Amino acid sequence: MMRMSRCERCPALVAHDGRWVTGKVDFSENRNLVTAAVALTLGAGDLTLSAGDFSLGGIGTATFAAIIVYQLLRIGTPVPELAGGGA
Numbered sequence: 001m002m003r004m005s006r007c008e009r010c011p012a013l014v015a016h017d018g019r020w021v022t023g024k025v026d027f028s029e030n031r032n033l034v035t036a037a038v039a040l041t042l043g044a045g046d047l048t049l050s051a052g053d054f055s056l057g058g059i060g061t062a063t064f065a066a067i068i069v070y071q072l073l074r075i076g077t078p079v080p081e082l083a084g085g086g087a
Contacts, residue, residue, distance in 0.1 A: 031073035039066035 027033050043062035048055060056064065 035070045
C-alpha cells in the first residue's frame with residue numbers, strides 16, 4: 001500500500017521511480033505556478049527546438065524553459081538576507 005504525505009505549504013506530489021516524493025513548492029507564489037505550468041505544457045506537447053544539427057526536444061525543452069522562465073520572473077524580487085548576519 002502506498003502512503004502519500006503532505007508537506008506544510010503545498011500538497012505537491014511527484015511520481016519518481018515508483019515512489020511518491022513530496023515537493024515543498026509554494027504554489028501560492030505566482031512565479032512558481034507559472035514556471036510549473038510552462039514546463040508541463042511544453043513537456044506534454046513534446047515541443048522540439050532545432051538549431052542546425054542540434055535538437056532539443058520534450059523534457060529537455062521543458063527543463064530549459066522552466067529554468068529561463070523562473071529566472072526571468074525573479075527579476076526585481078528582493079534577495080533574502082543570509083542567516084548569521086555575515087561580514
